Amino acid sequence: MLSRRSLLSAAGVTGVGLTAAACGSSGGGSSSDGPVDLAAEATELSGEITLLTPDFTGDARQGLDDMIKQFTDQHEGLKVKVDQVAWDKLNEKLSTSIAGGLVADVIMTGVGWTPPFAHKKIFAELPTDYVDGLGLDEALLTSCRYEDKYYSLPIGMDLRFVVYNKDMFEAKGITEAPATMEELAQISEELTGDGVVGFDLLTKNIRQGWIHMLYAFGGTLFTEDGLAPAMQEEPGRLATQWILDRMDEGAIDYNLQAAEGQPTPFMQGTAAMQLVSTADWESWKDMAPQLTEEGAVGMFLLPGGNGNDPVMFQGGTMVSVGQRSQNTDAAAALVKHLMTPEMLAAGNAATGKVPPTADIPDTPEITDNFLTAFALEHLDKAGAAEGGSAAWMEIRGNLQPIIEACLTRQADVDKTLADMEKLATDAISRL
């Protein structure tokens, strides 16, 4: 006789539209505790594994296929099936596949996704000695941990800093990039006018722009254990107020956000500075090739506020082994293959992302991209990252409207910070 629990489980699976679950897939896989085994011999591995990735779209797919071919050439008994999904559908894809018990063996996600999926036991633990041996910067590894264990690795980064129009700087007699938030505020105001805004902070992503500022003022989103929010504390107040003050001066224009696929104000010459992403290189090449010429733009890290150090925002792609994989050894072997210097170079040359280390073979696509080169020089400053709590995936979608309400003057700073705290506290309490 069916129990209420089993009935509810069945209803849940059906509810997300996955009949696959009803076909008998257990979704169990490797449920053993402890890190995955990376020592399996190539000859011992066989079967088929699935790689879920939001990257390697369009022409970049060939790069991934080449990398996989090298892997399967070394592991003749293995096949790798690639499941590609757009970034904005990745969360849905993962949640529905979890419900259906069809989670991929190797999963690529974003920065901030590791604690939530490690907490849900979707990602398998990775051996500490292996991760330490990769020699990656601590700033990047922080995003890979949950409860002091590694569950993912940075495979291709999307890093953010400030670019400026050199001609506009020269026209105003500005010879040096700002080193403090006060100087950035002053320069932003000086550069504003004649149809130009001084600083385009929000065009990439309002939430991430705010988080970058939060870290610049020395804040964090959560306490170190991820069990309480910290975004509402003094650095959060200072960051929010700094943005509002610049908006009052006209140096930041909330309404000047570029729509997807359209040139940003900086590319159009209507913003003197922009919080840029290394991923912008491709759109620069397509829509504003003059910006990709050597020396066309200047770059600097977002200065620290309130006496803190400058900081770079860390986005990008992380790779993990699925805890529910039926073939974790093979999945771990693929992750290990993708993390070799040769594959990091090939993969990031294909995607246009920044490799997590500079210790890779010379690749023109990477060395000729001066946004990437600048980011690689400052990897140790990539400390501003989303996430830090197992509840992050529940929080992030609702954080943006709270920030928007503040920046559109529908809520003051006190209410904004209180709303953030409540949102995060409620989500954490449901863990």
Add this chain to the structure above:
Amino acid sequence: MSTTTAPRTAGAQAPAVTRRRSGPRAAEARWGMLLAAPATIHTLLWIGIPIIVALVLSFTAYDVVSAPRFNAGDNYAQIFQDTIFWKAVVNNVIIAGVGIPISMFLALVFAVMLNRAIPGRGIFRVMVFLPHITATVAVAMIWLWIYSPSSSGLMNTVLGVIGIGPLPYLTSPSLALPSVILVTIWQGIGLKMLIYLAALQGVNEELYEAADIDGANFVQKFHRITVPMLKPATFFILVTSLIANFQTFDLIYILTEGGPANATNVVTYRIYQTAFQEFRFGLASAQSIILLLMLIVLTFFSRRIVGGTDAD
């Protein structure tokens, strides 16, 4: 004796049963059931079962990873405290309250105009209908460009000629919802016009001839003949538009993602956020049930407002 009478009794009843089942009405009924079977099975499988599942899940806490836990009416209690959900409901009501009457009125005007023998009528009909058959994703991308706040945005370029703007159509909390409504009107006119056009062609010409003899002018004929004769079509358009309005998702997803500050959030987008961003499938199911109930109530009131269909 009994051994002989029993078969006779059975034999006597059998022809009566056979007669009932083999008559033309029974055959018609069987054909009816057979023809209705695909739609019935489809409805049961893809609408009936999901509704029941959603109803069951709406009384659980379910995050996909762990098994659902029965939580009585907690989800429904949370919905009543969820200010974003109710803001989304209000937004849907505003979009419907403003967008549907305007698009219905414009559709009727276009239908009346294009029902006449004017040159290029076919081309005009296609032009009005085109937005309806264009993928909403493409529509949204086009309107993103039209609404672009930069100088390359079409709307700001055009309005700039007469000294208006530039206006932040999608980033201003006060302008974002009207901007979305404008897109829904533009996209919604085509289908409504087509239905009105079909209905207009079913209006008996003799009614207009009789009105002509009585000396009725165009306005009187439109008011006294056209509008009442189009009542069933109007009811159909109103109900389907209301349902479609409350199912709006892709347009919001691409144009605004419910922003800024939930100014354009709608119920379906809120359900999506709850399910796929917060992983609260139980709560999302409860929100879906509330949406279903709202649509049933709205359909009932629509019927009362418009006055029913032909059957009445």
